[in-house]
Amino acid sequence: MRHVRRQGRTARTDAMMDDFTTPGVIRKLLPWETAAFRNHLLRLDPQARHCRFAAGVSDQTIITYAEKALGPDALVHGFFVEGALRGAAELRLLPETGSGEVAVTVEDDWRLTGIGTALFRRLLLTARNRGVENLVMSCLPANRAMQRLAARFEGKISYASGDVFADVTTPPASPLSLWREAWTDGSSLAAALFDTQVRLLRKQARLSRQFVAGTRT
Numbered sequence: 649m650r651h652v653r654r655q656g657r658t659a660r661t662d663a664m665m666d667d668f669t670t671p672g673v674i675r676k677l678l679p680w681e682t683a684a685f686r687n688h689l690l691r692l693d694p695q696a697r698h699c700r701f702a703a704g705v706s707d708q709t710i711i712t713y714a715e716k717a718l719g720p721d722a723l724v725h726g727f728f729v730e731g732a733l734r735g736a737a738e739l740r741l742l743p744e745t746g747s748g749e750v751a752v753t754v755e756d757d758w759r760l761t762g763i764g765t766a767l768f769r770r771l772l773l774t775a776r777n778r779g780v781e782n783l784v785m786s787c788l789p790a791n792r793a794m795q796r797l798a799a800r801f802e803g804k805i806s807y808a809s810g811d812v813f814a815d816v817t818t819p820p821a822s823p824l825s826l827w828r829e830a831w832t833d834g835s836s837l838a839a840a841l842f843d844t845q846v847r848l849l850r851k852q853a854r855l856s857r858q859f860v861a862g863t864r865t
């Protein structure tokens with residue numbers, strides 16, 4: 649499945665104005681959603697896995713990483729389609745430096761439709777509201793996608809020891825930015841509940857059809 653890329657997008661920092669073209673819901677991951685996060689990382693193709701971890705890593709390394717990834721020092725936004733996590737933006741807080749480390753992953757079939765940008769925008773807002781002024785992403789020099797994504801948010805790209813670092817600065821929190829996060833969390837939760845309900849109703853309808861077909865034969 650490949651979704652249509654829209655034209656003429658402009659970078660916006662407003663989390664209420666996500667403009668990805670794929671049906672799905674973005675919301676914060678809950679601490680007990682380790683399995684969904686792990687399965688998303690395991691589904692990444694080898695190249696994406698390499699880009700995300702700056703090395704080829706084994707399934708076991710990903711499983712071990714995912715076990716600890718939703719801890720108190722982390723905030724992860726996820727993009728869900730039909731209940732499955734297809735994209736994630738991880739913010740790891742580094743209190744000793746007042747900065748945060750960022751990683752974004754989107755599964756192949758959902759790329760180039762603005763999901764990475766929308767996830768990153770959400771992450772920026774939560775970082776801002778937690779007083780994290782500086783976000784750092786490290787990626788491989790060949791990773792044009794991540795560099796373009798950072799550039800959309802006026803990220804400064806620097807090169808050191810064969811790695812590329814993208815620095816993105818966030819403005820201080822304001823009452824409006826706090827309200828935006830609360831509003832976005834509320835509407836995301838409502839969208840997620842609605843999505844779950846629709847899937848349950850579809851499943852119920854499918855089971856009913858199967859039952860009726862079974863009683864006719």
Ligand SMILES: CC(C)(COP(=O)(O)OP(=O)(O)OC[C@H]1O[C@@H](n2cnc3c(N)ncnc32)[C@H](O)[C@@H]1OP(=O)(O)O)[C@@H](O)C(=O)NCCC(=O)NCCS
Pocket residue numbers: 657695696697699700750751752753754755758759760761762763764765766785786787791792793794796797800
């Ligand atoms: C990087 C990644 C998250 C981008 O996700 P995405 O959903 O495709 O991102 P978007 O659709 O929002 O596109 C963001 C920008 O990247 C550009 N881009 C995406 N894929 C690209 C590619 N393969 N080559 C060049 N640019 C690319 C887009 O054109 C867009 O830039 P533009 O708006 O200036 O045109 C995704 O490619 C991915 O998961 N890669 C593997 C993991 C990874 O490398 N993570 C980063 C290291 S932590």
